[in-house]
Amino acid sequence: xKIVIINYGVGNIQSIKFAIERLGFEAVLSNDWKEIKAxxxxxxxxxxxxxxxxxxxxxxxxxxxxxxxxQPVLGICLGMQLMCNKSEEGNTTGLGIFDVDAxxxxxxxxxxxxxxxxxxxxxxLLFKGINENEYMYLVHSFYVPNCLEAIATTNYEVEYASAxxxxxxxxxxxxxxxxxxxxxxxxxxxxxxxx
Amino acid sequence: MLTKRIIPCLDIKNGRTVKGVNFVxxxxxxxxxxxxxxYSDEGADELVFLDISATEERRKTLVELVRKVASTINIPFxxxxxxxxxxDVEILLQNGADKVSINSSAVKNPQLINDLAQKFxxxxxxxxxxxxxxxxxxxxxxxxxxxxxxxxxxxxxxxVEQRGAGEILFTSMDNDGTxxxxxxxxxxxxxxxxNIPIIASGGxxxxxxxxxxxxxxxxxxxxxxxxxxxxxxxxxTLKTALKSNNIEVRI
Numbered sequence: 233x234k235i236v237i238i239n240y241g242v243g244n245i246q247s248i249k250f251a252i253e254r255l256g257f258e259a260v261l262s263n264d265w266k267e268i269k270a271x272x273x274x275x276x277x278x279x280x281x282x283x284x285x286x287x288x289x290x291x292x293x294x295x296x297x298x299x300x301x302x303q304p305v306l307g308i309c310l311g312m313q314l315m316c317n318k319s320e321e322g323n324t325t326g327l328g329i330f331d332v333d334a335x336x337x338x339x340x341x342x343x344x345x346x347x348x349x350x351x352x353x354x355x356x357l358l359f360k361g362i363n364e365n366e367y368m369y370l371v372h373s374f375y376v377p378n379c380l381e382a383i384a385t386t387n388y389e390v391e392y393a394s395a396x397x398x399x400x401x402x403x404x405x406x407x408x409x410x411x412x413x414x415x416x417x418x419x420x421x422x423x424x425x426x427x
Numbered sequence: 428m429l430t431k432r433i434i435p436c437l438d439i440k441n442g443r444t445v446k447g448v449n450f451v452x453x454x455x456x457x458x459x460x461x462x463x464x465x466y467s468d469e470g471a472d473e474l475v476f477l478d479i480s481a482t483e484e485r486r487k488t489l490v491e492l493v494r495k496v497a498s499t500i501n502i503p504f505x506x507x508x509x510x511x512x513x514x515d516v517e518i519l520l521q522n523g524a525d526k527v528s529i530n531s532s533a534v535k536n537p538q539l540i541n542d543l544a545q546k547f548x549x550x551x552x553x554x555x556x557x558x559x560x561x562x563x564x565x566x567x568x569x570x571x572x573x574x575x576x577x578x579x580x581x582x583x584x585x586x587v588e589q590r591g592a593g594e595i596l597f598t599s600m601d602n603d604g605t606x607x608x609x610x611x612x613x614x615x616x617x618x619x620x621x622n623i624p625i626i627a628s629g630g631x632x633x634x635x636x637x638x639x640x641x642x643x644x645x646x647x648x649x650x651x652x653x654x655x656x657x658x659x660x661x662x663x664t665l666k667t668a669l670k671s672n673n674i675e676v677r678i
Contacts, residue, residue, distance in 0.1 A: 244520050244521075244523065244524070244525060244551075246494075246497060246521060246522055246523040247497055247523050247525065250497050250498040250523060251501060253498065254498075254501070279547070279548050279550060279551065280546075280547055280548035281545070281548055284545075310548075339622050342622055342623060342624055342647065343622060343623070344549060344550050344593055344623070344624075345429060346550065346593065346594060346624045346647070347429050347430060347431075347432050347472065347624070347647070347648070348429070348430045348432070348472055348677045349428065349429045349430065350428070367430065367677040369502070369503055371503075371550040371593075372550070373549070373550075387428065388429055407503075409501065410501060410502060410503045410525065411501070411502075412467075412501050412502055413501065415501060416501055
């Protein structure tokens with residue numbers, strides 16, 4: 233299986249590569265259109281600031297490519313938020329895959345949310361064999377409100393969407409590569425999805 | 428609910444764990460990767476590696492260590508010690524570190540906090556603050572508490588938040604090494620003052636101290652070294668005790 237982690241100059245992608253290796257697969261880092269198109273699985277990572285990350289995507293033309301991909305694609309953390317219509321962070325437009333906007337937590341809670349929180353209302357094959365209320369590692373200041381495309385929710389200030397799915401596109405707000413053995417199992421589920 | 432975090436800290440010198448470690452089941456007590464794996468398996472929520480080596484080779488050794496840790500464990504970890512530039516941070520993050528912790532370099536060059544937050548995001552910028560009381564005022568210190576600065580703990584905490592720090596690691600030098608508990612009064616004041624997570628450090632001696640750091644000190648996470656290294660407190664036992672005190676933890 234050919235797994236590509238999209239490398240567009242943002243974030244800690246080495247951890248995702250290592251997690252995939254622990255699952256017994258290999259992944260390559262690439263920003264090459266051909267290589268990404270030809271992959272069986274595409275992982276779209278991202279940490280950092282949304283408008284900056286979006287600029288990097290536009291610079292490399294990946295903003296055009298990603299929404300057209302046909303294989304399973306997994307956006308992680310900021311990657312998931314960039315797959316939405318837009319983000320309040322830097323007031324940037326997103327890739328428009330998920331029909332929802334990322335907005336900021338209010339100062340009623342500590343921002344960023346940093347640490348382990350539970351995921352529940354699990355709906356997709358991504359969560360095959362995963363129990364409700366497992367703890368995942370999250371670090372984020374902006375969130376995606378609960379919506380039709382939510383396949384998992386988490387509670388922090390409000391109940392929000394901690395994972396999304398639309399057709400072949402998946403997104404997790406949490407970091408499966410940093411969420412212990414259960415996180416690794418979710419990443420494994422993604423790799424084993426039927427096309 | 429978001430849980431409170433328990434964070435073991437490992438002091439690293441030339442790629443090896445220093446200070447006594449007392450794990451009977453370790454083949455090599457100095458191997459930070461092996462120790463990291465044990466803590467991770469026991470339920471630690473995060474790890475902090477503090478590099479205290481001072482050789483010219485330090486960066487290379489540290490990068491190798493970061494790669495090994497990142498390839499072995501599946502929980503987040505922070506690397507600190509001697510980080511003073513955007514390039515230092517870039518190399519560590521590229522090799523698998525999730526966060527970096529800066530201390531004296533932030534005091535000497537506060538703009539570094541802004542630069543790191545802008546380039547890598549606040550979520551990976553931890554500002555470590557060592558402070559102790561002088562005539563009743565909490566004063567920020569450098570060099571492990573040896574050198575006082577002009578900065579007041581609370582003013583500095585507010586400033587690092589405004590500059591983009593994602594988290595504050597507060598060590599009370601008055602409590603560090605005493606095993607008499609965390610500086611809960613200062614912690615609670617900090618937690619109220621800033622809206623980013625606070626990690627309590629310095630003074631852990633027993634389970635009740637952790638309970639107090641969360642219930643009285645309002646900390647978001649608690650860090651300790653020797654009580655874990657010497658197996659005086661097992662992470663599983665600690666977390667069970669926290670839960671029975673109605674403190675949300677990941678078990």
